[in-house]
Amino acid sequence: xxxxxxxxxxxxxxxxxxxxxxxxxxxxxxxxxxxxxxxxxxxxxxxxxxxxxxxxxxxxxxxxxxxxxxxxxxxxxxxxxxxxxxxxxxxxxxxxxxxxxxxxxxxxxxxxxxxxxxxxxxxxxxxxxxxxxxxxxxxxxxxxxxxxxxxxxxxxxxxxxxxxxxxxxxxxxxxxxxxxxxxxxxxxxx
Amino acid sequence: xxxxxxxxxxxxxxxxxxxxxxxxxxxxxxxxxxxxxxxxxxxxxxxxxxxxxxxxxxxxxxxxxxxxxxxxxxxxxxxxxxxxxxxxxxxxxxxxxxxxxxxxxxxxxxxxxxxxxxxxxxxxxxxxxxxxxxxxxxxxxxxxxxxxxxxxxxxxxxxxxxxxxxxxxxxxxxxxxxxxxxxxxxxxxx
DNA sequence: TGTAGATGCAAGTAAGCACTTGCATCGCAC
DNA sequence: GTGCGATGCAAGTGCTTACTTGCATCTACA
Numbered sequence: 001x002x003x004x005x006x007x008x009x010x011x012x013x014x015x016x017x018x019x020x021x022x023x024x025x026x027x028x029x030x031x032x033x034x035x036x037x038x039x040x041x042x043x044x045x046x047x048x049x050x051x052x053x054x055x056x057x058x059x060x061x062x063x064x065x066x067x068x069x070x071x072x073x074x075x076x077x078x079x080x081x082x083x084x085x086x087x088x089x090x091x092x093x094x095x096x097x098x099x100x101x102x103x104x105x106x107x108x109x110x111x112x113x114x115x116x117x118x119x120x121x122x123x124x125x126x127x128x129x130x131x132x133x134x135x136x137x138x139x140x141x142x143x144x145x146x147x148x149x150x151x152x153x154x155x156x157x158x159x160x161x162x163x164x165x166x167x168x169x170x171x172x173x174x175x176x177x178x179x180x181x182x183x184x185x186x187x188x189x190x
Numbered sequence: 191x192x193x194x195x196x197x198x199x200x201x202x203x204x205x206x207x208x209x210x211x212x213x214x215x216x217x218x219x220x221x222x223x224x225x226x227x228x229x230x231x232x233x234x235x236x237x238x239x240x241x242x243x244x245x246x247x248x249x250x251x252x253x254x255x256x257x258x259x260x261x262x263x264x265x266x267x268x269x270x271x272x273x274x275x276x277x278x279x280x281x282x283x284x285x286x287x288x289x290x291x292x293x294x295x296x297x298x299x300x301x302x303x304x305x306x307x308x309x310x311x312x313x314x315x316x317x318x319x320x321x322x323x324x325x326x327x328x329x330x331x332x333x334x335x336x337x338x339x340x341x342x343x344x345x346x347x348x349x350x351x352x353x354x355x356x357x358x359x360x361x362x363x364x365x366x367x368x369x370x371x372x373x374x375x376x377x378x379x380x
Numbered sequence: 381t382g383t384a385g386a387t388g389c390a391a392g393t394a395a396g397c398a399c400t401t402g403c404a405t406c407g408c409a410c
Numbered sequence: 411g412t413g414c415g416a417t418g419c420a421a422g423t424g425c426t427t428a429c430t431t432g433c434a435t436c437t438a439c440a
Binding site for chain 1: 210211212214215288289292293295296297331333334337338340341342343344345346349359361368369370371372373374
């Protein structure tokens with residue numbers, strides 16, 4: 001039977017509340033209130049808090065694909081794809097993503113939920129390795145390259161939610177890639 | 191009267207436990223156990239969990255000064271000072287620092303404790319502004335420059351504690367500064 | 381040696397939390 | 411209209427946690 005409040009509305013409420021409060025601090029009561037349903041109904045429909053988060057994350061990342069399957073000869077273009085993806089992700093879902101990343105370390109519950117989105121990083125690694133082999137990037141562990149590329153972006157999104165002195169302007173992905181490449185082309189001039 | 195277990199030992203235990211568990215998950219019982227004292231003694235000596243954290247943070251940042259008072263004509267040297275400082279901070283206290291940064295957003299308790307260490311960022315801002323005026327750095331909000339500089343470093347320290355695929359090698363501060371400058375000198379060649 | 385203050389120990393208090401349950405109600409298919 | 415399944419409501423259960431308390435014990439210092 002159809003529910004009065006559709007699942008997707010509840011999922012959005014979950015992610016919003018968690019973005020604001022963190023997973024541990026966000027109570028099922030406040031989630032239910034934000035979703036506009038009763039707390040008991042929440043458990044009847046989604047069984048547990050962990051399962052609720054899992055379904056919310058899954059349903060939310062379904063429409064958020066990274067188109068990276070065939071890395072080409074253009075480093076800048078491929079890196080721009082990656083940076084664009086994360087810029088969009090942090091702009092729309094930055095609160096949840098960073099919150100969950102942090103809490104995953106302490107909470108096996110949260111960590112279990114994040115395995116699916118994490119598989120994405122594997123594909124990013126492959127693109128970076130591809131361009132390292134082509135001689136277009138400094139050879140180093142691909143995660144290092146990734147953090148040097150996306151680090152400035154992530155830190156700004158991260159800080160935007162903590163530090164009110166930080167400007168709210170979103171980063172320009174093309175500038176990020178250009179500046180990154182100026183520092184990470186191999187055999188650069190001293 | 192002298193305590194059986196000196197304060198500094200308790201403070202180290204607090205920061206260690208919080209680094210591993212996060213502030214909210216770390217119970218006063220586990221902190222007491224790690225410090226080798228009784229939980230009741232913990233409250234008799236330090237009043238509350240929040241006050242305990244405050245004293246621990248304060249006593250720990252006292253010996254951790256950033257020597258930045260007189261920015262000079264050498265951008266690279268001043269940036270290296272900053273990067274070295276944060277590299278050292280994240281290597282020795284990375285777990286606590288990043289944990290507290292994240293939790294500060296949700297917990298007024300934690301946020302209140304972090305005001306002192308945050309004043310450091312103001313001095314970093316001034317150094318960046320100084321070199322922007324000298325024409326040695328792209329003109330932009332200083333926090334943006336800061337995140338572009340330290341972001342790669344922080345993300346690696348951050349990920350090192352979450353993601354076991356990330357290499358444990360600490361970053362090389364000189365390489366970080368060199369690569370950063372290649373992307374952030376004004377009027378660069380296309 | 382004697383004493384005061386700090387500690388350990390064990391039990392307890394009060395609050396918040398995820399999750400449950402019983403019952404009245406509401407909306408929809410027939 | 412009637413019945414059924416999903417909902418709202420209110421109360422409750424059991425657990426964890428920060429924090430307290432009363433008492434025995436230890437240690438430093440006179």
